[in-house]
Amino acid sequence: MTFNTSPSSVEEPNLRNWLGEEAAKLGFDQLRITDTYLGSANERLQEWLAEGRHGAMEYMERHAELRSDPQLLVPGTVRVICVSMSYLLPEGDFDREWQRLEEPTQAVVSLYARGRDYHKVLRQRLQEFATLVENKIGRFGYRVFTDSAPLMEVELARKAGLGWRGKHTLLLNRNYGSMFFLGEILVDMPLPLDEEQEEHCGTCQACMDVCPTQAITAPYQLDARRCISYLTIENPGEIPVEFRRAMGNRIYGCDDCQLICPWNKFAKRTLLSDFAERHGLGHATLLQLWSWSESDFDKRHEGSAIRRIGYLRWRRNLAVAMGNALASPELPESEKDLIRQALQDALPSAQPLVAEHIEWAISAAHS
Structure with missing residues (x-):
């Protein structure tokens, strides 16, 4: 320049x-x-x-x-x-987000990607x-x-x-x-500089304590290999078995460390319509999203950050969440039967990456 x-x-x-x-x-x-x-x-x-x-x-x-x-x-x-x-968003409800994480059949997508x-x-x-x-x-x-x-x-x-x-x-x-x-x-303009802000975390470590996979290994230290956001988005291969249970029903990203943070309780909300929720991603179920074909995925996620991970990773993530739903003692057998059948129906034509996670999911209830 x-x-x-x-x-x-x-x-x-x-x-x-x-x-x-x-x-x-x-x-x-x-x-x-x-x-x-x-x-x-x-x-x-x-x-x-x-x-x-x-x-x-x-x-x-x-x-x-x-x-x-x-x-x-x-x-x-x-x-x-x-x-x-x-x-x-103005309608964002943290209590509801926590509640959805406890509902095994819900498909939880990170707030920023909806x-x-x-x-x-x-x-x-x-x-x-x-x-x-x-x-x-x-x-x-x-x-x-x-x-x-x-x-x-x-x-x-x-x-x-x-x-x-x-x-x-x-x-x-x-x-x-x-x-x-x-x-x-x-x-390339020598504009006047602004000053840094003071830190205001104090002794709070709620974000560290709440992380499902303990990815925040120490204050200001993140091991991406353990982070659910990394595992569901950036990771191109199999999700390590040791982290699959901890994923719960999170299928794209993880907001736990932000939902728990006291500073987000008082955060100002956006009025921009660009970030308004699309395709019911704030209340979609696992079975609803599992029913999407690859063309459905491409069409409905057009203009969305989610489309970047591709259909295979999307299905991989859903399969893990469905396996966790099958392992949930709270879920009625009738709902488990629907999930199990959907997984079994998809297995014969599944790509190897997805097939491995489907097989894990089907066996999850017995492990």
């Missing part, structure tokens, strides 16, 4: 306020600015990778050098404009925002990102002051909790 704006336009006293106001008009809750220096965060990343805690996410290791310095990713970058966008794909939403609005800035101050070098490049997004957001790092490793904010997406614009 090359710096084309005039110094006077960047130093304009009202520019910083204008940036925040325009970002808010586009649906962003916060906008903060940081530089590109990541300090000891790169060392911590290298240690995490060396321990193999990234599991099958080999792209984390492949692009580790780029993650260490945004200037390597986009030469000429001197500042990172960081934004957040909440996805917690609406439109956040990659599309944020990227489009970030681009609109960058265009507005260009119209105001003139041409400048920039690139927009949202969970789509080798960037240490959470660390940059923490440095910018969007929040502090919680013990579950997610970003936390006193007004917005942790249920928000992050986006970045790497720019």
Whole structure:
């Protein structure tokens, strides 16, 4: 990138306020600015990778050098404009979410994935925002990102002051909790920097205690290989048997560490229709989703983050949840019979990955 704006336009006293106001008009809750220096965060990343805690996410290791310095990713970058966008809906009911986890026939999808794909939403609005800035101050070098490049997004957001790092490793904010997406614009403008926030977790470790697989191995330490979000989304192969029971009826992601967090109880809710629930994913049953053909899956998840995992992983996850339902002592035999029959009917034509999980599920009630 090359710096084309005039110094006077960047130093304009009202520019910083204008940036925040325009970002808010586009649906962003916060906008903060940081530089590109990541300090000891790169060392911590290298240690995490060396321990193999990234599991099958080999792209984390492949692009580790780029993650260490945004200037390597986009030469000429001197500042990172960081934004957040909440996805917690007004009707979101945490008590109901906990209740559904106790209902074996329900299919639990992480809250963030029930609406439109956040990659599309944020990227489009970030681009609109960058265009507005260009119209105001003139041409400048920039690139927009949202969970789509080798960037240490959470660390940059923490440095910018969007929040502090919680013990579950997610970003936390006193007004917005942790249920928000992050986006970045790497720019060649020397904009004024914002200050970091103080941490407010104190002695609380509710997120660590509630994790079904104990994936938060210590404060601020996550072993992705144990995390249900990783296992159901990023993991391309078999789900380790040792974690299948703990998955319960979670078929895409896991919100437990966020649902339990006190800061999310007071979080402001989004009014953006983009994140409104689609296809009844907030109350769908396992059998309803199991009945979807591959074409149903592709069509109904069009424009959704869920479509990225593909039909096989979707079926794999459902099979595990159905096996857990069969093992539930609370579920009536009549409902178990329906689940068992649906699994048996699918087994002859199932791909090997799904077939292994179906076989496990059918035998789950006797193990």
